[in-house]
Amino acid sequence: MLKLSSRLSAVFDQVAAARKDIGPGRVIDVGSDHGLLAVSCLENGIASDVICTEIHEGPAEHSKEALKEAGFEERSQVFVTDGLKGISLKKGDIIVIAGMGGLNIIDIITRCLETESVEVLKDVRFIIQPQKSVNLVRKFFAERGFVFDDESVCTDRDFFYNIMRMSYGVSPYELGAFRECYGVLLPGKAEEGDELVKSYFAHLDEVFSIRSRSDTVVRAALEERKRHEDQ
Ligand SMILES: C[S@@+](CC[C@H](N)C(=O)[O-])C[C@H]1O[C@@H](n2cnc3c(N)ncnc32)[C@H](O)[C@@H]1O
Known part of the structure; x- marks a missing residue:
């Protein structure tokens, strides 16, 4: 095999x-x-x-x-x-x-x-x-x-x-900016404690924080992600 x-x-x-x-x-x-x-x-x-x-x-x-x-x-x-x-x-x-x-x-x-x-x-x-x-x-x-x-x-x-x-x-x-950038079903998996998805999101946060300076969709996604985290 x-x-x-x-x-x-x-x-x-x-x-x-x-x-x-x-x-x-x-x-x-x-x-x-x-x-x-x-x-x-x-x-x-x-x-x-x-x-x-x-x-x-x-x-x-x-x-x-x-x-x-x-x-x-x-x-x-x-x-x-x-x-x-x-x-x-x-x-x-x-x-x-x-x-x-x-x-x-x-x-x-x-x-x-x-x-x-x-x-x-x-x-x-x-x-x-x-x-x-x-x-x-x-x-x-x-x-x-x-x-x-x-x-x-x-x-x-x-x-x-x-x-x-x-x-x-x-x-x-x-989908809107957040789901386009972080996924449709992945956020739910992260909330349920999926460690791999959580580390992927931490990686995306870093990449997006730089890209958000020039990309308005990424900026909106990142803002929505922060709002979710603050809740
Ligand atoms: C990086 S390889 C990935 C191969 C395999 N699918 C994988 O995931 O390991 C991309 C392959 O897609 C082929 N490819 C790129 N565009 C294509 C297209 N429009 N139609 C068919 N094959 C294409 C390339 O020739 C190459 O062999």
Whole structure:
């Protein structure tokens, strides 16, 4: 069995939780790179089969080799494509976009929403792990009506990473600065005493105190956080 990094392991945990939620189906790993997550999903029985997409030939070859070596050639397909271009979604699919910048993720999902029907999207789950622009990603998903089923944080080599598990919903809503910057479900986890989330928030407080000088959204989020703490 493959051993995943802490970051990919946290992503995997959310894929496993999504699978329990929607029943059997495929995992589509967008930007699969080395293909490790896809192999792990098959090894652990949380994907009937996998689709990997890669914008570059080299990583697509790595994914193919990893899947072949693990004996999953028959249950996998690897495409060189941009995001989900050319892939038709099916009910039960879990889409993973991990390790990419937030703006790239937003672009990929925007194009996906243009081509897929609400009927199918309702029975698909999305596992999103942005490397940066996390606040913009949260804002985008809320504005497109997605529901945050879970949010988690992990550390890997001294960096914090956010992982979001989402379902497609229909009604758009606004999060506001605090929830865009600190998370939708993470504040509740911090209140319940989750030590990892609490240390993540302490880290964000430091980063945001500098960024708030030039970023009004971050400033508003930080002010709301202080109000919460004073209560
Ligand atoms: C940093 S790696 C992360 C790989 C893996 N998902 C992970 O979390 O470890 C990002 C990968 O996404 C691929 N990528 C970037 N933009 C993409 C796009 N629009 N469509 C498909 N793949 C993309 C890159 O080629 C690269 O292999």
